[in-house]
Amino acid sequence: MGCLPLVIILGATLVQAVTTSTTLDDVCTPAYVRSKLPVDNVYPGITISHTNLSANPVYNVSTSGSAVYPATTIDYCNVTLAYSHNGRDDTVQMRFWLPSPDKFANRYLSTGGADYYVNQGTQQLPGGVMYGAVSGSTDGGFGGFDVGVDEILLLANGTLDWQNLYMFGYEAHHELATIGKRFTRNFFNMTVNEEDQKLYSYYQSCSEGGREGWSQVQRYGDQFDGAVIGAPAIRYSFQMTMHLWANVVEKTLGYYPSQCEIEAIVNETITACDGMDGRMDGVVSRSDLCKMQFNLTETIGKGYYCAADGDVPVQNSTISAQAVEVFEKILDGMTDDDGKQVYLSYQPGALFWDAQATYNTTSGNWGLDINSMGGEFVTKFLQLLDIDNLPTLENVTYGTLKEWVQHGWQMYEDSLHTTWPDLTPFHEAGGKVLHYHGEQDGSIPTASSVHYYDSVRRTMYPTLGYNASHEALGQWYRLFLVPGASHCMNNDLQPNGPFPQTSLQTLIEWVEQGVVPVRLNGTVLSGVFEGETQEICAWPLRPMWYENGTRMECEYDQKSLKTWEWDLDAFDLPVY
Numbered sequence: 001m002g003c004l005p006l007v008i009i010l011g012a013t014l015v016q017a018v019t020t021s022t023t024l025d026d027v028c029t030p031a032y033v034r035s036k037l038p039v040d041n042v043y044p045g046i047t048i049s050h051t052n053l054s055a056n057p058v059y060n061v062s063t064s065g066s067a068v069y070p071a072t073t074i075d076y077c078n079v080t081l082a083y084s085h086n087g088r089d090d091t092v093q094m095r096f097w098l099p100s101p102d103k104f105a106n107r108y109l110s111t112g113g114a115d116y117y118v119n120q121g122t123q124q125l126p127g128g129v130m131y132g133a134v135s136g137s138t139d140g141g142f143g144g145f146d147v148g149v150d151e152i153l154l155l156a157n158g159t160l161d162w163q164n165l166y167m168f169g170y171e172a173h174h175e176l177a178t179i180g181k182r183f184t185r186n187f188f189n190m191t192v193n194e195e196d197q198k199l200y201s202y203y204q205s206c207s208e209g210g211r212e213g214w215s216q217v218q219r220y221g222d223q224f225d226g227a228v229i230g231a232p233a234i235r236y237s238f239q240m241t242m243h244l245w246a247n248v249v250e251k252t253l254g255y256y257p258s259q260c261e262i263e264a265i266v267n268e269t270i271t272a273c274d275g276m277d278g279r280m281d282g283v284v285s286r287s288d289l290c291k292m293q294f295n296l297t298e299t300i301g302k303g304y305y306c307a308a309d310g311d312v313p314v315q316n317s318t319i320s321a322q323a324v325e326v327f328e329k330i331l332d333g334m335t336d337d338d339g340k341q342v343y344l345s346y347q348p349g350a351l352f353w354d355a356q357a358t359y360n361t362t363s364g365n366w367g368l369d370i371n372s373m374g375g376e377f378v379t380k381f382l383q384l385l386d387i388d389n390l391p392t393l394e395n396v397t398y399g400t401l402k403e404w405v406q407h408g409w410q411m412y413e414d415s416l417h418t419t420w421p422d423l424t425p426f427h428e429a430g431g432k433v434l435h436y437h438g439e440q441d442g443s444i445p446t447a448s449s450v451h452y453y454d455s456v457r458r459t460m461y462p463t464l465g466y467n468a469s470h471e472a473l474g475q476w477y478r479l480f481l482v483p484g485a486s487h488c489m490n491n492d493l494q495p496n497g498p499f500p501q502t503s504l505q506t507l508i509e510w511v512e513q514g515v516v517p518v519r520l521n522g523t524v525l526s527g528v529f530e531g532e533t534q535e536i537c538a539w540p541l542r543p544m545w546y547e548n549g550t551r552m553e554c555e556y557d558q559k560s561l562k563t564w565e566w567d568l569d570a571f572d573l574p575v576y
C-alpha cells in the first residue's frame with residue numbers, strides 16, 4: 001500500500017501528458033483548419049475560401065527519398081486550401097503537408113516546380129515535413145496541380161494571359177509563402193507574443209523551381225530566412241532559346257548524330273577527363289580542366305556500339321569528324337550571325353540532350369528533332385501561337401536565335417528573366433542562400449549559375465577586391481558546383497559522383513545555428529560508393545584530389561576560373 005501515492009502521481013502525470021500533447025487526429029480536421037484560416041487581409045486583394053478546403057491525417061508514410069532529401073517515414077496533415085483574387089473569377093489551390101504537433105519545429109517550407117510546372121505534385125513535400133516544417137506548394141491558379149503554365153498561357157492565338165504569366169513568374173509563390181506562413185502560425189498556435197516565437201521560413205527547389213526561388217529572394221527580402229536553390233532556369237529567354245541551339249547548329253552544319261554517337265562522344269570525354277581531377281572514379285569533377293586540356297577531335301574514329309532499340313537498328317560505327325564539329329560548336333555557345341557571343345554553354349562531359357536527332361526508318365538516316373522545350377517557348381511565349389512546338393526550323397539562323405533571345409528578354413524582363421543582381425534587402429534581413437548546380441548539367445548550363453553569382457558579387461561589392469568580395473558574399477550566399485552531377489539529380493553516366501541530398505538540413509543549421517557550410521555534404525546515390533558522403537567545394541574554389549584520389553582539397557585556380565567567364569558581347573546591355 002505504501003506504493004499508492006506513487007501510482008497516483010504517475011497517473012496524474014500520464015493524464016496531464018495526454019491533455020497537453022495534441023495529436024494529428026485532434027487538429028487535422030476541416031473544422032479545425034477552417035477555424036485557423038488566415039484572415040482575409042493577410043494578403044490584400046485575396047479572399048481565402050472557407051468552403052473549398054480539405055484536411056485529413058496520413059500516418060506512417062515511408063519514402064525512399066529523392067535527390068534532395070533522404071529516406072524518411074512521416075505522419076502529416078494533408079491540407080488543401082483555395083483562394084481567389086478579388087475582382088477575378090479565379091481559384092488558386094495550395095497544398096500543405098503539416099507535421100504532427102509533437103514533431104513541428106517552428107518551420108515553414110515553400111517548394112516549387114520544374115519544366116513548365118509551378119509545383120512538382122507531392123514529390124517534394126516530405127523533404128520539409130521530415131525536418132518539422134510545414135511544406136507548401138501552389139497550383140498557380142492554373143486549374144489543377146498538374147496543369148502546366150504552357151497549357152493556360154494563351155487565352156487565344158495572339159492573346160497572352162498576363163495574370164497567369166505573372167503568377168508563374170513570381171506572384172503565386174509570394175502568395176503561397178505569405179499565406180503559408182500565416183496559416184502555419186495559426187494552426188500551431190504561434191499567435192501569442194509572435195515576436196518572441198520565431199517561425200523559420202525556407203525555400204527548396206531545383207530547375208524551374210530554382211528560378212521561382214530566386215524570383216522570391218530577389219523581390220521579397222524578408223520572406224525566407226533561407227533558400228536552397230538548385231540549377232535555376234534563370235535568364236529565361238536565353239535559357240529556353242538555348243534549347244534550340246544544338247538543333248540550329250546541326251541544321252547549319254548539315255549533320256545529325258545518332259543517340260549512340262552522342263553518348264559515345266560523351267563517354268569518351270568522361271574517360272579522357274576523369275583523371276584530371278586527381279581521382280579515377282568515372283566522375284569529371286573538373287570540367288574546366290577538361291575544357292582546357294581535352295580536344296574533342298581526339299575522339300574522331302573511335303568505335304561505338306549500341307544494340308538495336310525499337311525501330312532503330314544496331315549502331316556499330318566510329319565517331320565522325322562532322323559529329324565532333326557539331327559538338328565543338330555547341331560547346332562554344334550561342335553566337336549570332338556575326339560570331340558575337342549570345343550565350344554561354346554546357347560543360348564538356350555533360351550529355352547533349354538538346355542535340356537529340358530522330359531516326360527515319362524509311363531513309364535509314366538521322367534527321368532534325370526540334371527540341372520541344374525550346375520550340376514551345378518560341379511558339380507560345382514569343383509568337384503567341386497555341387501550338388506545342390515549332391513545325392520547322394526553315395529560315396532559322398543563328399541570328400534568328402539572337403532575335404528570339406532579345407525579344408523574350410524584353411517581353412519578360414520583369415517576370416521570367418529572374419536575374420536581378422542586387423539582393424540587398426534579402427541580405428539585410430539576414431537571409432542565406434545555398435545555391436548548387438551539377439557540373440555536368442545537360443539542360444541548364446552550369447556556367448549560367450556561375451554567371452549570376454558573379455553578377456551579384458560585382459553588383460553588391462563593387463569596391464571590394466576579388467578575394468574580399470567572395471569572402472563577403474560567402475557569408476550569406478554560397479554556390480556549390482556538384483562534381484559529375486546532371487540536371488537536378490545524379491548522373492547515370494557518372495554514377496560515382498555525390499549529390500547534395502541533405503542541403504535543407506545544412507541550410508537549417510546555417511540559419512538557425514550559424515553553422516556556415518564551408519563545404520557542402522554530398523551523398524553518393526548510386527554506384528560502388530553508394531551512401532558515402534563526399535564534400536563539395538564552395539565557388540570559386542575547385543576540387544582536386546591527392547594521394548591517388550583519397551584526399552580532396554578545395555583550391556583556387558585562376559586559369560581554370562577564366563574558362564567560366566563568358567563575355568556576352570552580342571548585347572550592348574549587361575546580361576546579369
Ligand SMILES: *[C@@H]1O[C@H](CO)[C@@H](O)[C@H](O)[C@H]1NC(C)=O
Pocket residue numbers: 051052053054082091093143
Ligand atoms: C476547390 O476548387 C477547385 C478549383 O476550382 C476544384 O477543382 C475543387 O474541386 C474544389 N474543391 C472543393 C473541396 O470544393
Ligand SMILES: *[C@@H]1O[C@H](CO)[C@@H](O)[C@H](O)[C@H]1NC(C)=O
Pocket residue numbers: 060062
Ligand atoms: C508503419 O509501417 C510499417 C510498414 O510500412 C509497419 O511495420 C509499422 O508497424 C507501422 N507503424 C505504425 C505505428 O503503424
Ligand SMILES: *[C@@H]1O[C@H](CO)[C@@H](O)[C@H](O)[C@H]1NC(C)=O
Pocket residue numbers: 054055056058078079080
Ligand atoms: C490529400 O488531399 C487531397 C485533396 O482532398 C486528396 O485528393 C488526396 O488524396 C489526399 N492525400 C492523401 C494521401 O490522403
Ligand SMILES: *[C@@H]1O[C@H](CO)[C@@H](O)[C@H](O)[C@H]1NC(C)=O
Pocket residue numbers: 157385386387
Ligand atoms: C492557332 O494557330 C495555330 C498555328 O497557326 C493553328 O494551327 C491553330 O488552329 C490556331 N488555333 C485557333 C483556335 O485558331
Ligand SMILES: *[C@@H]1O[C@H](CO)[C@@H](O)[C@H](O)[C@H]1NC(C)=O
Pocket residue numbers: 022026027101187188189
Ligand atoms: C491550439 O490551441 C487550441 C485551443 O487551446 C487547441 O484546441 C489546439 O489543439 C491547439 N493546436 C495545436 C496544434 O496544438
Ligand SMILES: *[C@@H]1O[C@H](CO)[C@@H](O)[C@H](O)[C@H]1NC(C)=O
Pocket residue numbers: 260261263264267304305306492493494
Ligand atoms: C556510355 O557509358 C555507359 C556506362 O557508363 C554505357 O552504359 C553506355 O553503353 C555507353 N554508351 C556508348 C555509346 O558506348
Ligand SMILES: *[C@@H]1O[C@H](CO)[C@@H](O)[C@H](O)[C@H]1NC(C)=O
Pocket residue numbers: 295296297
Ligand atoms: C582541336 O584540334 C584541332 C585539330 O588538331 C584544331 O584544329 C583545333 O583548333 C583544336 N581545338 C582547340 C579548342 O584547341
Ligand SMILES: *[C@@H]1O[C@H](CO)[C@@H](O)[C@H](O)[C@H]1NC(C)=O
Pocket residue numbers: 305316317
Ligand atoms: C562492329 O563492326 C566491326 C567491323 O565493322 C566488327 O568487327 C565488330 O564485331 C562489330 N561489333 C559488334 C558488337 O557487332
Ligand SMILES: *[C@@H]1O[C@H](CO)[C@@H](O)[C@H](O)[C@H]1NC(C)=O
Pocket residue numbers: 360361362363364367
Ligand atoms: C524519311 O525519309 C523519306 C525517304 O527519304 C522521306 O521521303 C521522308 O520525308 C522522311 N521523313 C521525315 C519525317 O523526314
Ligand SMILES: *[C@@H]1O[C@H](CO)[C@@H](O)[C@H](O)[C@H]1NC(C)=O
Pocket residue numbers: 392394395
Ligand atoms: C523561308 O523564306 C523564304 C524566302 O523568304 C519564304 O519563301 C518561305 O516561306 C520561308 N519559310 C518559312 C517556313 O517561313
Ligand SMILES: *[C@@H]1O[C@H](CO)[C@@H](O)[C@H](O)[C@H]1NC(C)=O
Pocket residue numbers: 502505506509521533
Ligand atoms: C556532413 O557529413 C558528415 C559525415 O557524414 C557529418 O558528420 C556532418 O554532420 C555532415 N554535416 C552536415 C552539415 O550535414
Ligand SMILES: *[C@@H]1O[C@H](CO)[C@@H](O)[C@H](O)[C@H]1NC(C)=O
Pocket residue numbers: 279280281548549
Ligand atoms: C590508385 O587508386 C586506384 C583506384 O582508384 C587503384 O586501382 C590503384 O591501385 C591505386 N594505386 C595505388 C598506387 O594505390
Ligand SMILES: [Ca+2]
Pocket residue numbers: 273274275276277278279280281282283284285
Ligand atoms: Ca574523377
